[in-house]
Amino acid sequence: MTKSLSTNPANDVVIDGKKYNTFTEPPKAMAAERAKASFPVREMTYYLDGGEKVTEYNEAVWEQLERAPAFDNTDYYDVCGDHELLRARTLAKVGAIAEIVTDGRSERDIQKVLSFVSVIDPGAMTRIGVHFGLFLNGVRGSGTSEQFNYWVGEGAANLSNFFGCFCMTELGHGSNVAGVETTATFDRNTEEFVINTPTIAASKWWIGGAAHTATHGLVFARLIVDGKDYGVKNFVVPLRDRNTWNLMPGVSIGDIGKKMGRDGIDNGWVQFSNVRIPRLFMMMKYAKVSKDGKVTQPPLAQLAYGALISGRVSMVYDSYTWARRFLTIAIRYACCRRQFSSSPGGLETKLIDYTFHQRRLLPRLAYAYAMNAGSAELYKIYFAATDRLASTKPTDKEGLQSAIDDVKELFSVSAGLKAFSTWGTAQIIDECRQACGGLGYSGYNGFGQGYNDWVVQCTWEGDNNVLTLSAGRSLIQSGLAIRKGEHVGAAASYLKRELNAKLNGRSLEDLNVLIDGWEHVSAVGISQAVDRYVELEKEGVSQTEAFERLSQQRYDVTRVHTRMYLIKSFFENLKTASPALQPVLTDLALLFALWSIEIDASVFLRYGFLEPKDISTITVLVNKYTGKVREQAIPLTDAFNQSDFVINAPIGNYNGDVYNNYFAKTKAANPPINTHPPYYDSVMKPFFTRKFNDDPDLSALEEEEAEENE
């Protein structure tokens, strides 16, 4: 095993007079990259986190998670394949998280803990998230304060023999919540509601926590009083006897079974066969049913779905935390892995030094920085809007209407950001995996499990396509409103601009010029869609049909508007950074804006901001800024401040000792001591030693036949 490596001279590297080879050189390469830092890395962490205090707070949370025995992740990826063990482990993590989140933290801080958990074990995050984020938030949002306190008293605040699930989706109804078919029929005689599932398609489906964990469900059902359908309301329905864990009478629950990812959650289906609950288990903050069956409808129907918005907002932040994790793995690996040399027998080139490899990873590193800024901006809008809604009395209809307007703007902005950020990160995970070649396909580097766990984000809590089309409708409506001189929200106010901008010889390396360009193409795209809408209206086409025919345009305007919003957020946000950070952040911001133009070049050409020759310039500039960012690639990923525990991928560890780390992990997970496969005797040996083409010995039969014929 001591044969000299001179047989492949491409692998001889001399550092400080000492020889290194393929196997021993990577950590040296990593250290050299780290030494290139042109900015204070720790300060960048503060910038990304939102300040030194936040960083310290975050580190305390991470430390607590990393120390918790339940969170040991040595065998995480192998356990992910073992359904039953995984679910037991996940519940143990729920217990560890519960300790942290019930210690009196604010809602924002609880969300942050859950976001962190989501990066290291999304199943555990979701499993506890359905209780705190959906059930308990739902009860808080749609129940009276007395009702909320009642369920807290039952154990809901600290999971004391209590676990809530969120029974909204049905097998036959997902995005169209208003169409769910489960019924809650008021029985005036007993002052009860009768909850019922009319067909299999009306079974509650995908209900996280239902199969094993939940004692109660917040059930979305159609309120029926005296034969009249009052639409969908929320009801708390006990699902299990908390002493015996048996199902309550009339409740049927089954396991949804295998999923694409997140098998740690016990998603279930639930059917109700005329299950009776007390009248006061209906959530009555806005809608009410009195003892004698008098129905009060809520002032605004949208109030019923508020619990979902916080999830949507946090998914933009999660898009950032997931993207940074996988980008760090791929970029670190690219700085250590060498492949091909440009001269025969010459030193092989690091992946990160190839132009195309830089282009695959580094604009996406800039994208992660942009998502971080966009998420910070979105959280501001979110807390302003929800605080206002919470502080408005349920009886103050005018105040509510005004608060709802804020929430609508929040819905529209968050819809585009949620959709394109979750898609963006799915694409980043996939590109990073491919950038690691075969080692990206290995289970131990996390991409496979990560991708499968991640992509559900594109579907749940607002399917991305549905959200995108909905945000596109809002943008067109804002464009219409501006033409009519009506008020529009802050995010759409740029639509008032003139539509005649051109590059006109200005520099494409000027942030303000790039913002001008992005605002221009977004505004023109929306304006053209408005033109078409007005035309269709004049032709007598209904509003619904007009928007239907503009489907592709709705998608396109949301895509461009959202990208513009992210670029502007990044540009605004970087102004708050310390001077030492500004140069590298400006490079990142320019790279992100320029690369985004390269991808969406056709709108810049169609809407006249750029001319064909400019596109070649854009490509040259993207090369230039990927080259600049490449020099700071390791410091920029180090600034994410993720421990090896968070990374959980041996080729992405801090020390850069990629082959050693990965080989050790593989060997520990699969000790090579067992050379015989366990199915050798049962399957393998019988196959390999089977007999071939034995002609049967028919002589006895033939003799007999001959004798008979005699």
Add this chain to the structure above:
Amino acid sequence: MTKSLSTNPANDVVIDGKKYNTFTEPPKAMAAERAKASFPVREMTYYLDGGEKVTEYNEAVWEQLERAPAFDNTDYYDVCGDHELLRARTLAKVGAIAEIVTDGRSERDIQKVLSFVSVIDPGAMTRIGVHFGLFLNGVRGSGTSEQFNYWVGEGAANLSNFFGCFCMTELGHGSNVAGVETTATFDRNTEEFVINTPTIAASKWWIGGAAHTATHGLVFARLIVDGKDYGVKNFVVPLRDRNTWNLMPGVSIGDIGKKMGRDGIDNGWVQFSNVRIPRLFMMMKYAKVSKDGKVTQPPLAQLAYGALISGRVSMVYDSYTWARRFLTIAIRYACCRRQFSSSPGGLETKLIDYTFHQRRLLPRLAYAYAMNAGSAELYKIYFAATDRLASTKPTDKEGLQSAIDDVKELFSVSAGLKAFSTWGTAQIIDECRQACGGLGYSGYNGFGQGYNDWVVQCTWEGDNNVLTLSAGRSLIQSGLAIRKGEHVGAAASYLKRELNAKLNGRSLEDLNVLIDGWEHVSAVGISQAVDRYVELEKEGVSQTEAFERLSQQRYDVTRVHTRMYLIKSFFENLKTASPALQPVLTDLALLFALWSIEIDASVFLRYGFLEPKDISTITVLVNKYTGKVREQAIPLTDAFNQSDFVINAPIGNYNGDVYNNYFAKTKAANPPINTHPPYYDSVMKPFFTRKFNDDPDLSALEEEEAEENE
């Protein structure tokens, strides 16, 4: 359970006077779609397969697979999570496949069987494929006929106590095969080679079949004779004692463990500690080492890597078979699933009737038809080139050089098609999954397992990015050759055209006009890259560096050229179809070409074929043709002729009874009889019944302290 559905009037459908609801209507919807067929579906199957006889042959293969007990797929997705069971099952399938492929079929027919297996169990396909496709093909390609016959005699032809693996990739070397570090040092005294692994990074890695199955490996190692390195050659090395299944002396093997998909294959790592093999175990068709250590180098180095090309070619066909499977699932589901109604209380709309949903699925249906045509074209080139190579004597250097030129054209064309087809299908699987909402995320509808199993195709046997850049270099070289008046292959001959084409008022619904446009943008893109290359050359930039700087351009020209090639193949191929099929195939071809322009609009604008206003027309036309194809969507997917066994996704079954099928599958896989989670006593109960904030009773301590203080 018999509550009327009138509570949600959106779900009342009346067909022939009978009422149906969410649950009972889907199969009726499917039947109605099927009745719309405007063409003979069976004839379309013949067209797709390449003739009636081929269809019948294919059906016989499918029947044989579906009947084989080893291929029962009832619990396929659940078993995929159970490493050990999965591998035993996969080996049983290898046995069933071996029966079929060793019955005297042609190489093409064996490839087809393996392609079919890949759709239903890619792990089984790959597991047997490493023996037949890589080991045995490798021995055939690089060994003498005596050597090939020797290994056949040892059992290699029919897996008689013999299984070969392909030890090429190392932990530290993947794409750069010429850089592998394993050594094969000739020992003149014993007439043996000594195979050795110098460092951990030189361990053979990802070796399919090594961990459990392989008795022999075809090892890529550097030939060292008298201290001189002659580059990488192939050697057969025995890995296991075939009687005891113990590892041979000096051979270390371990399991690579968990992967992103394909856990049914026992990929392993292999290290050699001075393992000795007879001289004649070196493959000596082209390279040779005589008894006394005289080395003969092969006439052309590329001859060593020929075994990989067939895999690359078959991946284009596999891209089609995988795409059609997932498209069928998503399109069938879209024809049965209803969501939202355009009027309050009105019937909900089928997903397939939404413009945007059509746009997500139907251009990709057209893409699948195009890939089928592209694959047929590629197979023609492949068989011509490989037959020629095989029939040229190893000593005929001139004949070999000419045959190699054909193979080079094959490499270039197949590189682009392999890369963009495998990426295209990965994207199709993902889009189809998302189009099925939550039910796409369920494990039982196959998308998750399918995606993970599929995407390795983007990395192995030529990483897509490496292939794309390599094909881009070839295209630029072809462009240079044309300027110098040199000969170029058939696939590049269109580069001779004039570069001044414009739409000029011609119809965008004319196939010939669209081909003109695609050829134009591809030719201009390549020509501009050639211009830039020539400039760089004049500036004194090295060839390597010039191509490096043109990385993005190389990617772009390959993307556009490959799309053009696919569109042209489709247009040519559909001319061979019967008249009854031409109208719908023409709609598909137009849709594919138009949609491709919409995606790549910027090059059509940059290179002057289209003007900005044309892009809006393209969008209108894409809407028009998705609308036309939508009417035939079910017949067009039925024509793929896939049984429910192949589909293996209850929401994609032929009968369209989506909810019933899916609920039954979920329930069968997870019988709801067990209401208590298996970890209730060990994890759940202790957590839920833990004590909170019990202030400890310190009275005894306090008394004592008080006493002491007295």
